[in-house]
Amino acid sequence: MSAPAAASVWRQPAQVWAVAFACVVAFMGIGLVDPILPAIAESLEASPVQTELLFTSYLLVTGLAMLVTSWISSRIGAKATLLIGLGLIVVFALLCAMSGSVDAIIGFRAGWGLGNALFISTALATIVGAASGGTGAAIVLYEAALGLGIAVGPLLGGFLGEISWRGPFFGVVALMAIAFIAVLVLVRGPSEKPVRLALSAPLKALRVPSLAVLAIAALFYNIGFFVLLAFSPFPLGFGAIGIGLTFFGWGVALAVTSVWVAPLMLRRMTRTSAMLVTLPVLAADLVVAGILVDDAAALVVCIIVGGLLLGVMNTVLTESVMEATDLPRSVASSAYSAVRFLGGAAAPPLAALLWHLYGPTVPYLFAAASVVIAAATIAFGRRSLARVDTREADAAEEAVAVLVGDAA
Template identity: 55%
Template sequence: MTNAHPAPASPFRQPKAVWAVAFACVISFMGIGLVDPILPALSSQLNASPSQVELLFTSYLVVTAVAMIVTNWVSSRLGAKRTLIAGLILIVVFAALAGASSGINGIVGFRAGWGLGNALFIATSLAVIVASASGGFGGAIILYETALGLGIAVGPLLGGLLGGISWRGPFFGVSALMAIALIATVVLVPQTPKPTHHTSITAPIKALRHRSLLIMSITAICYNWGFFSLLGYAPFPMHLSAHKLGLVFTGWGVLVAIFSVAVAPRLQRRFGTAPTLYVNLALLAGVMAVIGAFTSSQVTIIVAVIVAGAFIGINNTLTTQAVMSVAPVERPVASAAYGLVRFIGGGIAPFVAAKLAEHYSVHVPFYLGALAFAVAIPVLATGHRMLRVADSGGAAAPATAAAGTPAVQSAG
């Protein structure tokens, strides 16, 4: 089956404003994997259980999810640049406060503030890229996914290097890098006018009444449950130092980057979105089941985690494009509604994974993650026709976000 999507234009000739926001995106996405290498160290040095440490993900992602409800409301009143700056300031401040904390509860609390800043930033950053970038919407998605891939790849490496010195290092590192991104945004991104259209605060919740967006959101809950079970809990049974964990997740992130940018678009054009996602989710379920069955084999876990990066990269790109293709509402509203649902699933999963391991066995979190990936397939299949129509170019195009409003964040 051949898809009607044309090959995306090269996205890498861009004005300075686009590169400033893209750089900030890289640093923002580094925050996803930056704490991975230091999770075991935090547990041992702060006398915290794995489930307490996993609250670093929960507070960050759940607050990000809930904040998605208000990001449209805020940005449609302040404008894109002011919203970007507000988000970056919050990340700089709360990342530094997390690094200065003396206990796990303080870190968890400050990660929640970090999540608020992250919501304001990620919900607005692609809007600026879409408004300013050459290459159209497709080119902006590729550039955005490149930033995501680089951030995910570099984050664990930097986290491992700084975490090998002190667990505080990764937090201070993000704060310093985001301060640079903040300055670049203030200087290089042109001032955007305040939007004339104000978005209702209830618009994202109302958008979930649309069947197409609801199907993609439920699929994303399942996917993100498996994804963050892998990302959040796999470091514990590996029994590696912070530096070595950083190298493992850097290998994982490199595959995320390569397959999201170079491989996913080719598979989509060759086989279509839905068939590619079915196979991809099945392979992810298989990888998680292998980890669950061989948690005593350090080599097996390491190889499986790195290999999973390829499938996660494919899923991120295709799901991002699918959501924007099938959603019958404006892109900013679709983005916020989708982010609200999926980030809640991703935030709860690592905490539940640690609790299941504490009360049952280390195998259970990974088997549950495999089941979540598998369940995503029949859920997505209920929307097979809408994805096929979107691939053929027959779906109604969603309204393009104005420069002053948020567009879409990555599905990763």
């Protein structure tokens, strides 16, 4: 039965390919800025704390916007939501490229985050709804787009950043403009009127104990994630290409474990057990990174190992969110994402400040401590998570887990 589905993965309507291409570019944005952080700091005479706010403004707005994206898309439809999101990314990426101060880029990255939230909250549903070969074929195609984007983003950012720190921003503008036109021309509107959701639904969802436990754990876990991703370019001491190659390896590692390794683990252990195994190992990796921070080769290894562990956690943690309640998946993921992105928003400038005050080791120890708190939250809240361990995810839920987990 699987062979025909597999054969049809690459035979898709044009509208599916249009959204898949946009997904590749959107996920490239996760690591695109990483290689140019030191160059921006030098060119615009910005402090590391100021430069790290490029992540903070983007993630903070993305998280807050997640609270309303399901409400918006349920009223204007998927295609309109996709186009608004893509259009905002094009406009604000262009403004970033043309900026003359780091403060301006910080503000424009916030607008970029709004566009990103609108796009990623709608893309998977669009692909699943339009793909031929069933849900399985749509998920394979989506995961391929996700993995390609996560891996290629830092690499492209490194090569374009070697020319100018403005290069990666102009690259996003060009690619997203192509994606916008493709979606506009090729994606058809919905045949059915979308079901309207209440604006307050995500906030009410956080009253559910199981979802609240997972959201708090994700907040502290994301601190570890973004210290590794956003702070590491500074102590590495590489140029843009060197940083890009390093995080290309990180992206490949993350994509491989999120798509293939995490499902294998979940065949042998429960979701909470998988998290309680992975989180302490991630904390240990961050401690080693802090101790060996002056050895560039050792730090590169820690970053790659961290990518492997982050890929597992992203999928397992977010799949758990999908099973934690009977709420619609869009509502649960919106509530969860809004909280977890707060950790991602706070981590980069805090890491830079700790580096300035105490040296490069302390930010990694801070990240490790945050990951330990995430593990403790899961351990102490395990009774509330019994439902998470007893329900099996279907293929669509696993895809949503990958979507929400890796779209930061």
